[in-house]
Amino acid sequence: MARLARVSPAITIARTICTSLLLSVTLTPAAYAQVDQAVAKKYFAEVKALCDRDGGKLWGVSLCGPMALVDAATQTSATSEPAPAAPLPPAFGYANTAIEWGSTRWTTVVWRMLPDADPQARGRLLIHELFHRIQPQLGLLVPELPNPHLDTLDGRYWLRLEWRALARALETRGTERASAIADALAFRARRRTLFAGAADSERRMEINEGLAQYTGTVVAAATRDAAMTDARDQLARYESEPTLVRVFPYPSGAAYGLLLDEWTPGWTRRISKDDDLAQRLAEAAHLSTSPDPEAAALRYGAADLRAAEAKRDVEQQARVAALRRVFVEGPVLVMPRVGKVSVSFTTAGMTPVPGAGTVYPTCRVTAAWGSLEARLALMAPDNSTITVSAPARFEGTSITGAGWTLNLADGWVIRPGARAGDFEVAQRIP
Secondary structure, three states: OOOOEEEEOOEEEEEEOOOOOOOOOOOOOOOOOOOOHHHHHHHHHHHHHHHHHHOOOOOOOOOOOOEEEEEOOOOEEEEOOOOOOOOOOOOOOOOOEEEEEOOEEEEEEEHHHOOOOOHHHHHHHHHHHHHHHHHHHHOOOOOOOOOHHHHOHHHHHHHHHHHHHHHHHHHOOHHHHHHHHHHHHHHHHHHHHHOOOHHHHHHHHHHHHHHHHHHHHHHHOOOHHHHHHHHHHHHHHHHOOOOOOOOOHHHHHHHHHHHHHHHOOOHHHOOOOOOOHHHHHHHHOOOOOOOOHHHHHHHHOHHHHHHHHHHHHHHHHHHHHHHHHHHHHOOEEEEEOOOOEEEEEEOOOOEEEOOOEEEEOOEEEEEOOEEEEEOOEEEOOOOOEEEEEOOOEEEOOEEEEOOEEEEEOOOEEEEEOOOOOOEEEEEOOO
8 A cells, every 4th residue: 555645745645554453542563573685685676577577568667666675663674776865754664655765756665564475465565666656757646535434334335345246347258247347336336326525535546546556466467367366356355354444446446457458458558647447447348327236236245245334333333432532522632734744654444533534543743843653643634633642741852642652843842722631732932
């Protein structure tokens, strides 16, 4: 999941995707291990072979470029070419992302996130991240918008139906495939009528992350059938994710991309950052009519799906209420996002809190005011502030709270906030 999530030109957000989920106010530490140089060399060779096999056919340029596999905890790394004599970027080792290191754009991947027993999954991840390195030069990088509606009952319900229809389209042909695509588009349209702005916010994420996942899926697969199978497996696997808010473009992008391959080969050379993948597919497949989404839903287990989502929604509301008590109603520490900011975070388990922002299960921030390591942090809807629970201990420039540590830079202080019990980070007044 790479990247330069884009909020403003001055802010680089690097994200990680982890397989564990944080459902409460605690987080189980992940296991870390030193980077094995011999294994890393093998992985570099594997990904080079994938790039060579593609030969620039997919996007018109080679996918390969400088890559670093990093473990931040042990401070070990392996690079595909000599490392530059330049300071390490703040996100180095903390996120799968594309970063400027020295005068070159690098791909960095967290060592512990590499699948060691599944070469195709490993290749998909590495190629996905390599795509993000070339994404700006392809003109396919857009500012992202939040998608909190995909944490609601209706948002999830219609998205999962869309995925089930896409899976059927991938495994069928002819009129049956066209019918399944029409169903997917009907479910997609219904969801977007329920939530203002959903069409644009979803489209942006599918351009930024969906194209990367499609690329990884296609290039890592040995055959076309293997890519189709992998895409179907992704649709099924992501359905079980506790939150779909930021992970949804991965299976959607892979599925729509592969179906576009079937209907309009070479579409990657014509796609623009303003396109909607599903709309491009509808045009290519000449789908002029749309089925009734309520009736079509019955073909995809709608009753059981609706019941499961209703149960999940009750549980989710309880989680949101608990987070609201911590980050909205309780005493907090607020940090501004000013100047050049680097943020790396896990997306699995992220939880939108309506009206307040999104809580990330882990978050690492470097900014003018210092650095923050947090197990739970609330990002404001406009990304203007980062909030953690109130401080519990002050030791010089090191401040700690429940699951977080802040190291203040020179010239910055902690002072009382607007509400009694709150604190904020601010520049020291001379």
